[in-house]
Amino acid sequence: MSQQQKVFRLPSKGAGYEAIEERQEPIPQIGPHEVLLQVHATTLNYRDLVIANGQYPFPAKDDCVPLSDGAGAIVEVGSDVEGIQKGDWAIANFDISNLYGPQQDWEHGLGGPIDGMLRHYVPLPASAIVKIPRSTKLSWGQLAALVCTGITAWNALYGNLPLRPGQTVLFQGTGGVSMTALMLARAAGAITIITSSSDDKLQLAKDKYGVDHTINYKKTPEWDQEALKITEGRGVDFIIENGGSGTIAKSLECIARGGIIAVVGFLKMADEMPDVAGLVLGKGAIVRGINVGAKQLTDDMIKFVCAKNLDVPVEKTFGFSRDQVVEAYKYLEAAGHVGKICIEVK
Ligand SMILES: NC(=O)c1ccc[n+]([C@@H]2O[C@H](COP(=O)([O-])OP(=O)(O)OC[C@H]3O[C@@H](n4cnc5c(N)ncnc54)[C@H](OP(=O)(O)O)[C@@H]3O)[C@@H](O)[C@H]2O)c1
Structure with a gap:
């Protein structure tokens, strides 16, 4: 050497x-x-x-x-x-x-x-x-x-109450965390919704990565209402919150009762914060900060991703x-x- x-x-x-x-x-x-x-x-x-x-x-x-x-x-x-x-x-x-x-x-x-x-x-x-x-x-x-985004996505879906088959997961944007979480959630039998600023990216997310529903958050700024429509008013069970303080008001609108908002990113800063405590109380929801993840979670993720050879x-x-x-x-x-x-x- x-x-x-x-x-x-x-x-x-x-x-x-x-x-x-x-x-x-x-x-x-x-x-x-x-x-x-x-x-x-x-x-x-x-x-x-x-x-x-x-x-x-x-x-x-x-x-x-x-x-x-x-x-x-x-x-x-x-x-x-x-x-x-x-x-x-x-x-x-x-x-x-x-x-x-x-x-x-x-x-x-x-x-x-x-x-x-x-x-x-x-x-x-x-x-x-x-x-x-x-x-x-x-x-x-x-x-x-899988080191940073993989474990972050896994922690968001399994680090607290674990995702169950048939639950709905919404991913903000088509970056690394979102797309990796989409892969994990699909493999676990979830119904998936992705948002993006770009129709082309949404088409790719559908054609290549198999997402169930897409929303362009530029063309549809009320993407929370669209998510509610998709879920027939029930709301989504998990949100991968990449925007942070600037998007959490809408996430709180479309989270299901008892759902989990996994606060991962800080891509959009808030001009004005909503009454998070009041909205969380009203929905019985969990707002959970994600700090990447412990090695024990990485072990679990690697076991799953490698056993299934996820792409x-x-x-x-x-x-x-x-x-x-x-x-x-x-x-x-x-x-x-x-x-x-x-x-x-x-
Ligand atoms: N807490 C943690 O442990 C942890 C771990 C990893 C990452 N992060 C954070 O998570 C965020 C995403 O990381 P990443 O590596 O996936 O980034 P990335 O690959 O650069 O993806 C960023 C994508 O997010 C989307 N986006 C930007 N503004 C948005 C908004 N207002 N609403 C919805 N989507 C928006 C855009 O997708 P479109 O072009 O499709 O709109 C953009 O391409 C960053 O803030 C990062 O620092 C945190």
């Missing part, structure tokens, strides 16, 4: 993705409780864009290796590690300290407060590793895509050069994508 590796770093939080630098650095040495992951693919998240442009509301360090998502093979195993072998296929949990239960802080997420996956080799605590079954038909990119929606793949990395960020920023954007690490 060569002693040097290609590493990308964002010199400071908010420097902008055009400032990302390519460097040569020594391959890290691992401790007795660590493993070394050789990354084969990584995927981008909205979080990576806002870390780069300085709008991320949580801690991120300067001179960080970006990106939380990586999938690959274990190439070194620390002397005290049990249950992981050289050659195992693996991903790491997004928060490397959160093994079980609610996330305790925002200090241990890959690619923000700690160095992430945009490099060939990553040292990781063995406890954060989730092994991938060899029988999987998923690509490295599809596996990487994780990766839309476009870029290469592992500085120009290609910048292009991948630009593509994410343009928001023309449906699903995930991948970088193949070679």
Whole structure:
């Protein structure tokens, strides 16, 4: 193994993705409780864009290796590690300290407060590793895509009262979280509704990804009323709330009695907040903040997705050069994508 590796770093939080630098650095040495992951693919998240442009509301360090998502093979195993072998296929949990239960802080997420996956080799605590079954038909990119959006979507649907077959799930937008949650919900027998600003994206969501109902939230700003019509007035059981404070009033209108609004994103800020407490009380609904997910949830998700060989929606793949990395960020920023954007690490 060569002693040097290609590493990308964002010199400071908010420097902008055009400032990302390519460097040569020594391959890290691992401790007795660590493993070394050789990354084969990584995927981008909205979080990576806002870390780069300085709008991320949580801690991120300067001179960080970006990106939380990586999938690959274990190439070194620390002397005290049990249950992981050289050659195992693996991903790491997004928060490397959160093994079980609610996330305790925002200090241990890959690619923000700690160095992430945009490099060939990553040292990781063995406890954060989730092994991938060899029988999987998923690509490295599809596996990487499960790290942040996959577990977030899984947590939204199974981290509290679990989704049941025949329930209705609404996804806001056609980005990574929404499309991954759509895949999971369909596989679980849910009735699915997706919203988008684009008819073309809605058509793709229908033709390629099999969503049951579509709503263009630009052409139909009262998308909550449309969701009520679709559900014959009953409302939807789960909402993947990507908009946040700016969309939650409408979500509260169309949530079913006892339904769950999983607050995932902050894509639309509110001019004026609704009376959330009053509306939640009236509906007997749950409004639940999602903080990615614990490793125990990632284990469950990987078991399900790999056993069913679900077709994780990766839309476009870029290469592992500085120009290609910048292009991948630009593509994410343009928001023309449906699903995930991948970088193949070679
Ligand atoms: N809480 C957590 O643990 C967690 C984890 C992962 C992600 N997130 C957050 O979740 C959000 C989505 O992340 P992502 O990676 O899926 O982003 P993404 O792939 O960049 O997708 C963004 C998509 O959201 C849609 N959108 C934008 N504004 C919208 C609005 N007002 N109403 C409905 N849809 C809207 C757009 O889809 P259309 O073009 O189809 O309209 C846009 O393409 C981000 O805020 C991200 O930071 C949070």
